[in-house]
Amino acid sequence: MTAGAETTGVGPGRPRLEQRRRQGRTARAEILDAAAELFTANGYGNTSTRAVADAVGIRQASLYHHFAAKEDILDALLAETVAVPAPLAERLRTEAVPAVVRLYALAWYDVWQLCAARWNTAALYAIPELRTERFRRFRLRRDELRRQYETLAAATVDRSGATGVSAAIVLPFRLVETVVDIRSDEGDAPEWAVRAIPDAIIRMLGRPGELAEVRAQARAFLSACGIEFSDGA
Amino acid sequence: MTAGAETTGVGPGRPRLEQRRRQGRTARAEILDAAAELFTANGYGNTSTRAVADAVGIRQASLYHHFAAKEDILDALLAETVAVPAPLAERLRTEAVPAVVRLYALAWYDVWQLCAARWNTAALYAIPELRTERFRRFRLRRDELRRQYETLAAATVDRSGATGVSAAIVLPFRLVETVVDIRSDEGDAPEWAVRAIPDAIIRMLGRPGELAEVRAQARAFLSACGIEFSDGA
Numbered sequence: 444m445t446a447g448a449e450t451t452g453v454g455p456g457r458p459r460l461e462q463r464r465r466q467g468r469t470a471r472a473e474i475l476d477a478a479a480e481l482f483t484a485n486g487y488g489n490t491s492t493r494a495v496a497d498a499v500g501i502r503q504a505s506l507y508h509h510f511a512a513k514e515d516i517l518d519a520l521l522a523e524t525v526a527v528p529a530p531l532a533e534r535l536r537t538e539a540v541p542a543v544v545r546l547y548a549l550a551w552y553d554v555w556q557l558c559a560a561r562w563n564t565a566a567l568y569a570i571p572e573l574r575t576e577r578f579r580r581f582r583l584r585r586d587e588l589r590r591q592y593e594t595l596a597a598a599t600v601d602r603s604g605a606t607g608v609s610a611a612i613v614l615p616f617r618l619v620e621t622v623v624d625i626r627s628d629e630g631d632a633p634e635w636a637v638r639a640i641p642d643a644i645i646r647m648l649g650r651p652g653e654l655a656e657v658r659a660q661a662r663a664f665l666s667a668c669g670i671e672f673s674d675g676a
Numbered sequence: 677m678t679a680g681a682e683t684t685g686v687g688p689g690r691p692r693l694e695q696r697r698r699q700g701r702t703a704r705a706e707i708l709d710a711a712a713e714l715f716t717a718n719g720y721g722n723t724s725t726r727a728v729a730d731a732v733g734i735r736q737a738s739l740y741h742h743f744a745a746k747e748d749i750l751d752a753l754l755a756e757t758v759a760v761p762a763p764l765a766e767r768l769r770t771e772a773v774p775a776v777v778r779l780y781a782l783a784w785y786d787v788w789q790l791c792a793a794r795w796n797t798a799a800l801y802a803i804p805e806l807r808t809e810r811f812r813r814f815r816l817r818r819d820e821l822r823r824q825y826e827t828l829a830a831a832t833v834d835r836s837g838a839t840g841v842s843a844a845i846v847l848p849f850r851l852v853e854t855v856v857d858i859r860s861d862e863g864d865a866p867e868w869a870v871r872a873i874p875d876a877i878i879r880m881l882g883r884p885g886e887l888a889e890v891r892a893q894a895r896a897f898l899s900a901c902g903i904e905f906s907d908g909a
Binding site for chain 2: 487566568627
């Protein structure tokens with residue numbers, strides 16, 4: 444989908460330079476949608492707030508009413524990518540289902556939402572700006588999610604009895620994020636990964652064999668949390 | 677290590693603005709070293725050829741004598757990251773050792789070289805500029821390496837008899853590259869990954885259990901190729 448490919452009706456209220464072009468029910472959402480597209484397509488450093496305003500069809504001054512600086516737009520976009528899986532990760536902390544099921548459920552939902560996102564916003568994790576003080580809060584939130592993966596992975600490994608696998612507990616979080624690289628390279632969300640990555644995660648933690656039972660339990664658990672989605676199979 | 681932390685003696689020949697500051701035996705190598713540091717630390721888009729010349733301690737005009745444009749510097753840096761594992765991948769194509777050993781050897785050496793590289797240059801794979809026509813040749817070379825991983829992974833899976841694992845053959849190449857993200861996040865090469873990632877790759881392809889024998893064979897094979905390195909254990 445390219446910029447300006449869709450036009451919704453002009454809403455009442457604020458004057459606009461031209462027809463609404465972006466997805467989103469509020470000006471703020473439209474700005475985020477346009478910025479996500481431009482940042483991922485052309486690069487964060489190569490995109491001006493002027494270009495974002497133009498893509499929305501608003502004046503630059505109106506954009507500054509919502510976001511004081513380009514960094515604030517980036518911060519809001521990044522926050523969204525972590526905000527989606529975070530509540531599930533939090534809930535999984537205390538659930539009385541086996542760790543392997545909880546880890547599978549988290550990875551499954553997370554890969555799915557990274558595929559389902561309209562733009563590949565998580566590709567922005569790699570830009571050097573994220574290492575600055577401005578993005579410290581985002582880094583802390585992402586670290587929290589990462590630790591949740593590691594805790595669940597450690598519990599999954601411990602119960603399996605396989606040896607030499609403990610160094611792998613850092614890798615499930617990383618393997619989930621490879622979906623972002625695959626999407627960048629292929630230009631399309633890799634639907635097959637929604638199932639293949641959670642499967643691979645459990646196997647690399649030393650639990651081979653059929654995963655049908657783990658998958659069924661994870662599905663039932665997610666369903667009980669009100670989360671339903673296609674499994675990519 | 678920060679820019680200018682080391683000073684080598686001024687060589688004979690070309691006049692210089694000041695003392696040599698960079699690693700590298702030729703001006704070209706020094707330019708590449710400085711560019712790799714600046715591109716990875718500050719971003720490709722945020723780095724000018726002037727900044728690279730300044731970091732080397734040469735005039736911008738001298739830099740243009742070696743590289744006509746900033747894109748040519750990036751292309752040379754990227755070529756290096758693929759050039760290291762490529763000859764091994766090529767040789768592995770026809771070797772009479774089991775696929776699981778060949779895959780282990782390739783991943784082991786590749787993770788090691790990504791850790792051992794002076795700068796985390798492979799982090800530049802994520803920048804949008806790489807999707808342009810200018811970098812098509814690089815993309816094709818990286819795709820070749822990726823296909824080699826997939827061929828070896830397919831052969832590894834086929835012989836294990838595990839079911840539902842075939843979707844995972846795309847993932848070993850991706851898991852190897854996570855070392856680049858880990859290095860970016862942690863600011864340091866993750867030595868533990870040199871062993872943990874090849875181990876995880878074999879396990880996620882449905883081959884659980886002890887990997888000591890595979891590792892020993894991979895080491896012997898690499899040694900026969902003249903490749904020796906610390907195994908990160």
